Amino acid sequence: MGEQVEISKDIVSKEVLSQALHKENWEELWVILVAHTINRFIYRYGITSNKKDLIERADQKLSEVLSLILIEETRKWNRSEYATLKDFIISVIDSHLNNSFKKSRSKEELKSLVIDNSEDLSREDTLAYEEQRKEAFQFLEDEGATDEELMIFECMAEGIVKPQAIKEELGISDSDFHNAWRRLKSKLKKLRQKLS
Secondary structure, three states, rough: OOOOOOOOEEEEOHHHHHHHHHHHHHHHHHHHHHHHHHHHHHHHHOOOHHHHHHHHHHHHHHHHHHHHHHOOOOOOOOOOOOOHHHHEEEEHHHHHHHHHHHHHOOOOHHHHOOOOOOOOOHHHHHHHHHHHHHHHHHHHHHHHOOHHHHHHHHHHHHHOOOOOOOHHHHOHHHHHHHHHHHHHHHHHHHHHHHHH
């Protein structure tokens, strides 16, 4: 009979996925997904073009992600890992961005994407800041920070520091925020020691 590929019972079938997609409020979800993608562009990959360009790029990446899920069907939704459709799509976005930046961007290309648009910081200051920020992200990732923790840190790096504002920005619940914040705080303590 040959080897049978075991399909986890937690993998959502095409029908269930289709129902979930129909039930979703796409106007709201699309805004969240675009914001998440732009956040990743800026804080994980250092891309700082103008807003219009970032939105167009995010739309493009999201189309690719939906194509992977719906047309090529190479990404499967595992309910035990991602409770909601939104969580699942966000995980696919992160993985897709990671793959496309690893593959398609040489360091030179990345540099040319980073347009220095900060008037008040000198070029050196900006680069030093970016460098430190990347180091901080790398450190947190090495410490095993979850996506939620990294997104909270991104908000803080962006100057959004009030818990309520962060929760609204990320669309996460009080309990998810508090759990992630508790874990992140201990990592930030280590990070501060490292930086000092």
